[in-house]
Each structure stands twice: as structure tokens, then as C-alpha cells.
Amino acid sequence: MNTQQRKLVFSITVLYTMLILYFIFFAFGRTGTVEHMTGYTFIFLPDNFYKLPSVSDLLHPTLMDFVGFGNTVAFIPFGILIPMLYRTRFIRFISLFFLSILVVETIQALTLLGSFDMNDAIQNSLGAAVGFGAYKFGVRTNNVWRNMITIGVSMIVLLAGLWVACGLVDKAFTKHEGPVVALNELKDSSGDTSTGTDLYSFKIGGQNIEPQHNVFSAGGKKVETYTYALGKKQLVLSGYYGIPDDPSGDFSGSISISVDGHELLSNSEEYQRREPEKFEIPLESAGELSITLEGNEQLWDIGFREMKYFWN
Structure with missing residues (x-):
């Protein structure tokens, strides 16, 4: 040049x-x-x-x-x-x-x-x-x-x-989302893997609900708490909840979902709509999952997707 x-x-x-x-x-x-x-x-x-x-x-x-x-x-x-x-x-x-x-x-x-x-x-x-x-x-x-x-x-x-x-x-x-794993495939705090597997249908706001994987409720008690160990993984937790129609007109219940002591979802009849509600919660290093249901509240088809690299 x-x-x-x-x-x-x-x-x-x-x-x-x-x-x-x-x-x-x-x-x-x-x-x-x-x-x-x-x-x-x-x-x-x-x-x-x-x-x-x-x-x-x-x-x-x-x-x-x-x-x-x-x-x-x-x-x-x-x-x-x-x-x-x-x-x-x-x-x-x-x-x-x-x-x-x-x-x-x-x-x-x-x-x-x-x-x-x-x-x-x-x-x-x-x-x-x-x-x-x-x-x-x-x-x-x-x-x-x-x-x-x-x-x-x-x-x-x-x-x-x-x-x-x-x-x-x-x-x-x-990281990408893995396949959905139903919560009932894990052992709860009592070592039971069958919790929530007794499937039954119900109506919410006149809509027929047919759970595919699991159903959690208070089971006739005033309050019921379910606890699971998630193994400190990165997950996306999802599912549905709502208060079923009741012939007597009883519309009462509440739900609380916590991970490692931190409440991530809380709702009661005062704020709930008369229709199924879906939730999806991303979790970082999730350890212990705690679900508390009160009254007529129903939680169904709850599961998680683990975030993984493609080689996993």
C-alpha cells in the first residue's frame, strides 16, 4: 500500500x-x-x-x-x-x-x-x-x-x-423448562406418594372440573397442610385452585403456598372469583414446599417443571 x-x-x-x-x-x-x-x-x-x-x-x-x-x-x-x-x-x-x-x-x-x-x-x-x-x-x-x-x-x-x-x-x-412432573409423584413429609391421587370431579362457577393428575383439599378438616421437599432445584410451579359450587351456598376457603418459609401465593374467598384460577410461580433453589388449604378450597393438577440445560 x-x-x-x-x-x-x-x-x-x-x-x-x-x-x-x-x-x-x-x-x-x-x-x-x-x-x-x-x-x-x-x-x-x-x-x-x-x-x-x-x-x-x-x-x-x-x-x-x-x-x-x-x-x-x-x-x-x-x-x-x-x-x-x-x-x-x-x-x-x-x-x-x-x-x-x-x-x-x-x-x-x-x-x-x-x-x-x-x-x-x-x-x-x-x-x-x-x-x-x-x-x-x-x-x-x-x-x-x-x-x-x-x-x-x-x-x-x-x-x-x-x-x-x-x-x-x-x-x-x-436453561429450558423440562417436562411437567405431578406433585403427587414426590413423597410428602410423611413419606406418602399417594397423597392427592384420589381424583374426583366438581364444579366451579358451573364449569365442570376433571382433574388429570391430583386433587388436594382440606379433606373435611378446617385446615390441612401438605409439605414436600423439592431438592433445592430451579423450578416452575403451576396448578389450579378454586372453591367448588356448594348446594348450601357455602363459599368459604383459602389457599397459601410457601417455599422455604416465604409465602408466594395467598388467597381467600373474599378475593377469589367464582371460577378456576391458574397460577405459575418460578422458584430459585427451591427447598421445602408447603401448601395450606382451609375450608372448601380445592387445588388440582399441581406440578412442576425443572429448569435444565439441554445436556441434562
Whole structure:
């Protein structure tokens, strides 16, 4: 590359850097939000840097899909322009680039023009890495146009590869809901696994209820409590509850569901509707489950889905 070409590439790099810095610090109304900021925001632990928008996301994109994809694509040119100006190896290039992005993120947070987000820093660096790889694959001959075409094709291939790799990583490190396990498949505090398995039908608000897995009630007592050990797992607890129709017009009862001593659901006849009510409660490290039913309250088809990685 001769001196004139080098000056042109340098000018393009400076102008593109200024454009990116403008978007980082001043675009999207950032300056107008400074007076509403109450403190610095630092996000040190990455959570979704590997999750690029899926094909379905791009068919029905949201603003955050554009932001996530743009955080990667917008930094690809740096991976092409900088190696054109300075001979450098990938490790040195990506290390210095990542440190530079961290400095920019820090300034963004300290000036209250945004937040320090490790996810952004990693996405930006992934984009620069794609550009660097495309440049190294593309510069093979002295033919400028052929090199440009090769760089373009390489960039598309590497970006697609990154997209696929990110999808696989996302699947590997994101928990998904497992199959529903009925609560009566667990042993209660007395060691009984048959509790709730005596199925029977009833009506709530004139609607016929036909439980499929279990039915829990006070069993003729004023109050009944059921206790189960959930094994400190991450679960989603779900089921239905309600007060059945009674020929005598007795509409009384209450329900309370607690996990490790913390009440998560509580309702009584005063606030309940005369229809079945469904609940779904996410649980983190759930230990002991306690269900207390009073009066005519019925609880049925209660179960849980364990959050698991796909390899489990």
C-alpha cells in the first residue's frame, strides 16, 4: 500500500471512529437523559453476549434485536481498517481493541451518557474479530478488486459462522423448562406418594372440573397442610385452585403456598372469583414446599417443571 492509499485508509478510519463515538455518546437522545440519571451503571458480568438475534427475531425485529446485531456488525470495519494500517497479530489486535472498548464503556458510564456493559464490549470485539479474519482471508493477491470481493465474502461467511456458534452457545448455557412432573409423584413429609391421587370431579362457577393428575383439599378438616421437599432445584410451579359450587351456598376457603418459609401465593374467598384460577410461580433453589388449604378450597393438577440445560 502506497502513501496515498495509506492516507486514504487512515482518513476513513478516523471518520468512522468519530461516527461510532457519536452513536455511543450522543445518539438516541443520550444527552437529554443525563439529568435524570441518579448514579453510575456498571454491568461487569456478561449474560447474553453470545445471543445474537435468531432468524425469527429478524423477521419480526424489535429495537433490542437491532441494537444487539448492530453492536457486532458496526465494529467489523475496525477489524479490516486497522490491520491495513498496522501489521499486527490477532491476539495483540483483539486484546488492545477490547481494552479500548472497556475504556470507552467506562467513560460512557462516568459521564452518565450510558452504562458500562460487558455484553456490549464483547459484542463489539466479536465484530472486530470477524473483520480481522475477513481481512486476513481476503488479502491474497495484488488485485485490489479481487481482494475486496474476497474480504466481503469472507466477512459474510465468518459472520454467519459466528451467528451459528452464538446460537449453539446460547442453547448450551440457557436453561429450558423440562417436562411437567405431578406433585403427587414426590413423597410428602410423611413419606406418602399417594397423597392427592384420589381424583374426583366438581364444579366451579358451573364449569365442570376433571382433574388429570391430583386433587388436594382440606379433606373435611378446617385446615390441612401438605409439605414436600423439592431438592433445592430451579423450578416452575403451576396448578389450579378454586372453591367448588356448594348446594348450601357455602363459599368459604383459602389457599397459601410457601417455599422455604416465604409465602408466594395467598388467597381467600373474599378475593377469589367464582371460577378456576391458574397460577405459575418460578422458584430459585427451591427447598421445602408447603401448601395450606382451609375450608372448601380445592387445588388440582399441581406440578412442576425443572429448569435444565439441554445436556441434562
